[in-house]
Amino acid sequence: MIVFEHVGKRYGGRFDALAALSFHIQRGEMVFLTGHSGAGKSSLLRLIMRLERPSRGRVLVAGHDIDTLHATQIPFYRRQIGVVFQDHQLLFDRSVFHNVALPLEIQGMEPRESARRVRAALDKVGLLHRERALPIELSGGEQQRVGIARAVVNKPALLLADEPTGNLDPQLSADIMALFEDFNRIGTTVMIASHDLALIARLRHRTLRLSDGRLAADQEAS
Amino acid sequence: MSREASQERGARKQRTTNSSRWRGWVRHHRAMSLDSALRLVRTPLGSLFTMLAIAIALVLPAGLWLMLDGARLLDAELDASATATVYLASEVDDEEARRIQQALEAHAQVNASRLITASQGMEEFQRSLGLEDLLSQLPENPLPATIVLTPVDPEPSAMRQLADQLSTVTGVDEVRLDLAWLDRLRKLAELGRRATLGLGVLFGLGVLLVVGNTIRLAVASRRQEIEVVTLIGATHAFVRRPFLYSGAWYGFGGGLLALALLVLGGDWLATPISDLAASYGANYALPKLGWIGSATLLSCSTILGWLGAWLAVSQHLASIYPR
Ligand SMILES: Nc1ncnc2c1ncn2[C@@H]1O[C@H](COP(=O)(O)OP(=O)(O)OP(=O)(O)O)[C@@H](O)[C@H]1O
Ligand SMILES: [Mg+2]
Numbered sequence: 001m002i003v004f005e006h007v008g009k010r011y012g013g014r015f016d017a018l019a020a021l022s023f024h025i026q027r028g029e030m031v032f033l034t035g036h037s038g039a040g041k042s043s044l045l046r047l048i049m050r051l052e053r054p055s056r057g058r059v060l061v062a063g064h065d066i067d068t069l070h071a072t073q074i075p076f077y078r079r080q081i082g083v084v085f086q087d088h089q090l091l092f093d094r095s096v097f098h099n100v101a102l103p104l105e106i107q108g109m110e111p112r113e114s115a116r117r118v119r120a121a122l123d124k125v126g127l128l129h130r131e132r133a134l135p136i137e138l139s140g141g142e143q144q145r146v147g148i149a150r151a152v153v154n155k156p157a158l159l160l161a162d163e164p165t166g167n168l169d170p171q172l173s174a175d176i177m178a179l180f181e182d183f184n185r186i187g188t189t190v191m192i193a194s195h196d197l198a199l200i201a202r203l204r205h206r207t208l209r210l211s212d213g214r215l216a217a218d219q220e221a222s
Numbered sequence: 223m224s225r226e227a228s229q230e231r232g233a234r235k236q237r238t239t240n241s242s243r244w245r246g247w248v249r250h251h252r253a254m255s256l257d258s259a260l261r262l263v264r265t266p267l268g269s270l271f272t273m274l275a276i277a278i279a280l281v282l283p284a285g286l287w288l289m290l291d292g293a294r295l296l297d298a299e300l301d302a303s304a305t306a307t308v309y310l311a312s313e314v315d316d317e318e319a320r321r322i323q324q325a326l327e328a329h330a331q332v333n334a335s336r337l338i339t340a341s342q343g344m345e346e347f348q349r350s351l352g353l354e355d356l357l358s359q360l361p362e363n364p365l366p367a368t369i370v371l372t373p374v375d376p377e378p379s380a381m382r383q384l385a386d387q388l389s390t391v392t393g394v395d396e397v398r399l400d401l402a403w404l405d406r407l408r409k410l411a412e413l414g415r416r417a418t419l420g421l422g423v424l425f426g427l428g429v430l431l432v433v434g435n436t437i438r439l440a441v442a443s444r445r446q447e448i449e450v451v452t453l454i455g456a457t458h459a460f461v462r463r464p465f466l467y468s469g470a471w472y473g474f475g476g477g478l479l480a481l482a483l484l485v486l487g488g489d490w491l492a493t494p495i496s497d498l499a500a501s502y503g504a505n506y507a508l509p510k511l512g513w514i515g516s517a518t519l520l521s522c523s524t525i526l527g528w529l530g531a532w533l534a535v536s537q538h539l540a541s542i543y544p545r
Pocket of ligand 2: 042043
């Protein structure tokens, strides 16, 4: 599903955020991405989303070198990926419901079908009762869950999550991880960047560890 | 399942997704046109200022154009007043003058003629100068008989040709055309037309800039939203749409205000204009814009607003995307 071939990413012409990165993620896998702050986790995810382009090497997703995507194809490529952003990226001028509905609205989905899916997604993250609230009225953890609902509402083939449990208590973190596992079970490829080493260790999925932009360890699922 | 059946099913699925995509597109257009209108209404003062700026930029060229349009009606009247004056030799008597008049009227290029005999000419001259006493003391009438001709074709070149031909007729001393002022007026009208066109282009550009700037600010205030929807797969068209509608609404509102200003201004100027025209003996009134003119003005301003928004959003999109 995702192939990195000797990928390097250099910001500003001097600093290598990622270097000589090669790995292969199968369709339907669930993978954790760890590493110290600044190791390059977010950069790696941004490369997959085609928000950045590699300075060196190739990134292949579903067999396609995504660097060759034409600018007009990129939106349609991104619609197949659900993303939970480290900084939520919610819109504060509209309700929780409309935030989650945004990916469906972009695709022009019929409102009734869209509402059904939005409620299902909100139900999964336990926020159905807050659908009318504005994001500003929610706690950090609740905002994060709205971001998760928005990422999964479209039933994407690939789910990327950048610190999805950063603001959550241990119980909620475990619940959210279980939710990602549910998605993985129905065939979604899931990649989660996280600092929560204890939780990661408990879940026993494949784990890529980055250190200073290099792959320090690739620990298979146990 | 047979191959054909599955293919047919695939085709049907394709059709339904196409038609649902089309419905989604229409829905988004409807939602965005409404949403952008509501945004304008929610900031009434700011919207009004932008629309007023557009209206003011439109009123000047539109008003000038109207005046010129009125002048074109005047053209016909001017053409009717284009005449050639034929001075007969001083030895020609009244009877011969009448014969010459008949000969001239037979010319294909002559529409009508009026004979002013030497004595009639003298009377008119005295009356117009108010110098009866002085002139009556002259021993003999120094004025020749004249024939005033209205040509079929009032164009200067045609009239010059006519004058050349008529001046060879025996008994004709000289043919004079009073073309200079007519010519000058025509050139003035042409100048006015070009100036209006130039002003129209400049002020159209002004509308573009006004809308462009307003939309640029709107884009800046919704930067985060643009970023987020782009992150989750919005096309440029999707991002542009609400702004294009805002621009079009600004243009439409500005056009409506411009129409109102034109009507008010027209009413305000109508009396002095017709008074002025009457003092020249002309029958001139500022024409009304009419349905077609109004529709043209409205569509122009709407398109300009749309275009200004397009430029502003495209500039913004171009500034974020190349990485
Ligand atoms: N747009 C950018 N321009 C310049 N440098 C950048 C940019 N984005 C990231 N970096 C640098 O690249 C390195 C990797 O950043 P990245 O955000 O990928 O780290 P991270 O592993 O996600 O860290 P964290 O756990 O704190 O989120 C950092 O040193 C960061 O300063
Ligand atoms: Mg990060």
